[in-house]
Amino acid sequence: MFALTNGLARRGQLTEEQERFRRSSNDWFDANFANPADVDPTVYDHELNPGATAWFKMSARHLIERVEGYRQLLRAHGIVCVEARSLDPGRVIYEDEHQVVVVPTARPGRPG
Template identity: 60%
Template structure:
């Protein structure tokens, strides 16, 4: 009898905690650069096109899943099977690197308590 393959989850995040205690993800970091007006015109075009592509490519979980009172520390993770999404992240990593913003890849078979799930991602409240 063979066991079902386990899903590994992938997240791209800052190695430094945000003031709310969690590690901001790659999109939050890139969005922060854009909001701060730090992107060049070419970077701004890349960022906008990238965000539009990701917004069209997969569902955006309801903002209620990120409510810090109800779901403290909730963050999104890609399922490792979502290769069509993960393979597009390096462009965002390059954008961050150009501004000296560190971002790391983290993998886990059990990133936390799942509060939202679809075909390509989960939103979890991290364990303890």
Template identity: 60%
Template sequence: MRHERGHFPGVFALVNGLAKEGKLTAEQERFRRANNDWYDAAYPTPDASVYDPERNPGAVAWFRTTATHLVERVPGYLEILAAHGVECQEVRSADPGRVVYKDDVQVVVVPPPSGAGAVPTGA
């Protein structure tokens, strides 16, 4: 299912959506809250203007491959999604789109039309 901004949501948005709908168990909610807080402290949050739908339609954030410390916590989110029957796919790309923001651990890009350049690599 596409996000309201026109792209496919990432694992954080998917798990946060389950939480918003009240579908997480107490243990899953504790994991989500603790890890979301950890991520909020672990790397910079780009200014919201990079997601402006007129200037940067469909802008999405990607972790850089060197941000292994950030990727290490993703399996817990994947376990929650699997427990709720939410399918997802890992996507990697050397050229995910036009870069509108970057820092040491992430880039925010406007994807090319129809997602050209993004390569699914598994669940």
């Protein structure tokens, strides 16, 4: 959701109100949890970790609750995001107390 919202901002597609929300929310997240790419710059490298995706841990409810505003913003731009849960989202390449970054595991009928 963060990447999608930031992409809309880079393309100048956010309203002033949406941009204020994005900036203040991004600032809050930056101050309250680690960006995996700051800890390991290779974590989202497309060649090393194709399809790498961050997942919040279920114990990080205080963070999960704050993403609703991003979902509403994206929905306003025709981008639907739903909450997904998995006991096995893929091969863990980064982990901290709030999140994991995984490379999806190849499964029948699913590339990866």
